[in-house]
Amino acid sequence: MEELRITQINTSEVSVIQDFKEITKMRLSLSVVFSSVAGYLLGVETISWTILLLLSIGGYFMVGASNAFNQVIERDLDVLMDRTKNRPIPSGRMSVSTAFVIAVVFTILGIAVLYSINPKTAMFGAVSIFIYVSLYTPLKTKTPLSVFVGAIPGAIPFMLGWVAATNDFGIEPGTLFMIQFFWQFPHFWAIGWFLFDDYKKGGFFMLPTGKRDKGTAVQVLIYTVWTIVASLIPVFKVTGALYITPVSGVLVGVLGLFLLRYAIKLYKIRDAKTAKQLMLASVSYITLLQIIYVADKFIRVWI
Known part of the structure; x- marks a missing residue:
């Protein structure tokens, strides 16, 4: 009997932790923190581990707050979709008020932590x-x-x-913004394509034409090309202190061809399987691109 009670307590604790991870979308939040850390390493001259830690914590709070608010607002729609019906709120495991409190607390903590780095960082976090x-x-x-x-x-x-690294917004962070801005389109349209039927149940309009058709596939292709072009601009030394060597430019170009291959494949085949492949390719692209950018900078410093 005692063993059963302990098991129930442990299971309950695991459930609470899992629900907290789901309401804040921990995996997504950590990927966002990775992007922020990459941007910091590109901009900083001397690494401050304190600021890096604050940026990571503040970034996690920022994204976690957005996700929690999102799930509070969309709770009635999440019930309708297979991919979201088991989330903490629609499943009944977490109350709306609890999720709202988490969102508010994360917002306050996120902005406060980012403000401790500098006001501009907090402002962009709040805008996000x-x-x-x-x-x-x-x-x-x-x-x-x-x-x-x-x-x-x-x-x-x-x-x-x-x-966060420079307390300044100029052409360098603007370029980083542009790269990830264009990247969003093939990434999210690919998700919208292979989850089209599920999104339709919730009444979400994610594809540019509203359909899995040639028009959407063409726009995926166009924005994939824009993503690649934006990613290669720093090679030409026109983006201030943000610069990558021709060698890294070649690596980024190869990554771009890898991404473009799946965008072309989607244009030709136009099925859910290919769209999912494009989504996975897009995740690999942005992650490896950020690694290449950061590695390029520090290799140049060491040499």
Whole structure:
């Protein structure tokens, strides 16, 4: 009997931790923190581990708050979709008030932690939460243009790291923003494609034409090309202190061809399997690109 009671307690604790991870979308939040850290390493002259830690914590709070608010607002729609019906709120494991408190606390802590780095970093963090929650979330059920709006907060983390490092916004963080902004479109349209039927149940408009058709595939191709072009601009030394060597430019170009291959494949085949492959390729692209950018900088410093 005692063993059963201990097992129930342990199971309950695991459930609470799992629900907390889900309401804040921990994996997504950590990927955003990775982008912020990459931006910081690109912008900083001497690494401050304290600021790096604060940026990571503040960035996690920022994204966690946005995700928690999003799930509070969309709770009635999440019930309708297979991929979201088991989230903490629609499943009944977490109350709306609890999720709302988590969102508010994360917002306050996130902005406070980022402010301790510098005011500009906190401002961009606050703007990101506002656009994601107040504009992107309600627009998802009204217009495909929601993806354009959502691409703004989605592109902020990469540039946020540079602003945290320099307390300045100029062409360098603007370029980092542009790269991740264009990248959002093939990434999210690929998700919208292979989850089309599920999104339809919730009334979400994610694809630019509203359909899995040639028009959407063409736009995926166009924005994939823009992503590659934006990623290669720093090779030409026109983006201030943000610069990568021709060798790294070649590596980024190869990555771009890898991404473009799947975008072309989607244009030709236009099925859910290919769209999922493009989504996975896009995740690999942005992660490896950030690693190449950072490695390029520190290799140049060491040499």
